[in-house]
Amino acid sequence: MTPKDITAFQTTFLTWYDANKRDLPWRRNHDPYLVWLSEVMLQQTQVQTVLPYFQRFTQALPNLTALAAVDDAQLLKLWEGLGYYSRARNLKKAAQQLLADYDGHFPQTASELENIIGIGPYTAGAIASIAFEEVVPAVDGNAYRVFSRLLADDFDISQSKARAHFAQEIQPLLPKKRPGDFNQAVMDLGSSICTTKDPACLLCPIQAYCTSYQTGSQLDFPVKTKKIRQKKVQLIALVIQNDQGAYLLQQRPEQGLLGGLTTLPLVALDDLDLAEQTKPQAIQAYFAANYDLALTQVQDLKLKPVVHVFTHLHWTIHLFAAKLGDPQADVAYFPGYFVPKAQLGNQAQATLQKKLLKRANLSKK
Template sequence: MEDKTEQAVYEALPALLLPWYAENARDLPWRHSREPYRVWVSEIMLQQTRVEAVIGYYNRFMAAFPTIYALAEAEESRVLKLWEGLGYYSRARNLQKTAKQIVDDFDGVFPDTAEALEKLPGIGAYTAGAIASICFECPSAAVDGNVLRIMARITADDSPIDLPATKRKIGAALEKVYPKGRCGAFTQALMELGACVCTPKSPGCTACPVQTLCAAHRENAVQSFPVKLPKAKKRVEERTVFLLRCGGETAICRREETGLLAGLWQFPNCAGALTVEEAVRWAEEHGVQPVGLFRSVHRTHIFTHIRWEMIGYLLDCAAKSADFVWAGREALTEAYALPTAFRMFLEDI
């Protein structure tokens, strides 16, 4: 195909993508409805999370909170428990905060423009664009990593996709070509292309519906795009986790209300990698009367900017200190929301 101007490339996208999407769209539970509540929940869950992992969470969440009113009225602890394992728990808190605001300020009806949606807690430009286009047929682009990668490759654009200016540029160009009455399908077609065909490491160029438009494919340079700024090295933190058992129950406590994993339940822990003797002394100082080390384990958990290297000490104790809440196995798995960094120790208890 002969070279086209960048704008002409954008203009050609809908005619190629929409028929392909109609034939190849995955059957995902949140695509069964264009009801804003369901689309919104799915989009928040899908942030930083694989589709395959989200499906089960989404179905359980919808069964527990079938309406925005149900979510607004729910106990936060139940919301967090159903979110357990998805990570980025501020997403769950913001979901409920937004649900309450929509119920209180808008009588349970979602705003119908991206601009208004973006003013709600936890809804950024991408999520606002997705809801506005899918639910209300607004020509509002939803530009995430998938879309940035697709457009960088198609246009051989070497602008770093980490830069807000790059995202704004691509979003503005897309919004000019959104097809009237097919805005939601176009947004989802772009998402689908990035998730299933134009993938980061092994793009399926031979099956790509827009291959004829793609400058990177023409130049045999698909793996050269998108361009990203150099990543900052993750900070490594050592932590000691105390798995304190007494009378068939295990000690847990809440994290502080600010900072990493704010307000969530955890096993008691402290900074640094303590020796066995230091760990026993720590437990004694917290009033649990340790009587023996059951075992020690090592676990690693990676956050966005930090890697925790954790040594866990399983200590049998003779006293239940009031410093902690003591919970049995059933309560730990069903009542308390433990983030993955600590939930990975459950199998060791």
């Protein structure tokens, strides 16, 4: 495109945005705190899913000071069900970091924003352009789709170099004024018109500039070679009641899958030594060896297994029940605690845990 074409392209695109932009709660002002929070919530997550979480979160924690001081239990409760829980933990760390090292003010350039935990190249570009009008691209999945098609650019977006590559391609197309609106226009176009399957090219405001449209090759872009495989894992979830009728929950480590959340005690079948037909004995031995905890009456509840799929894992979970060998036994070596049935919902629950409780008929109502 010539400089003149680029100017016309920008004007056309921004005019379309002005007329068609979505009314989203984080677009009502350019408060960097709200822009930041929305961008983190939106990482790998759709707008419709984020909306109620954003509402609750901002109501409970309206600014950096509140977020920095929130206790972890409340933080996770606000995030429960949204997934990628390290995002929540990193938000709090970042708030503390901003208060301690930045006087409570966000740095105003993408380059500096990337030094904040949880802010990568995309989010840095989004905050810098939207909240501070820095002329930088925000290269996310929408940008890959829109610009790979616009430019018929076959760079493989599976490669880690892709982000830098497309940033370089996009930079000359960015308007000096309203770079944030331009980036948000890309997102709205990508979610409504320039969609993965069946893009609505006839409604596209920048169709005239789109190289792939001219050759009918829209669906060949973006090029993506990598495929994700889900590892299949069989597990057992245990319903263990003490003599007060409370249920044992397992506290997961801060780092890793479902970090910091509680679930029914889980054992991967890989971790059991004995053969399939002796599962109860194997579970008993496992708890004795790993947690110094004696279980009795371990039995298969023979319920339909709970299936839960993560990005990279496919879990099939069989529900078992058990009793404590000694009702007075302390569970000091077990990473968890007993919770009365009525209070099971008080802790932050991953969707997985909600499924387990429902299958075991332990949910409220």
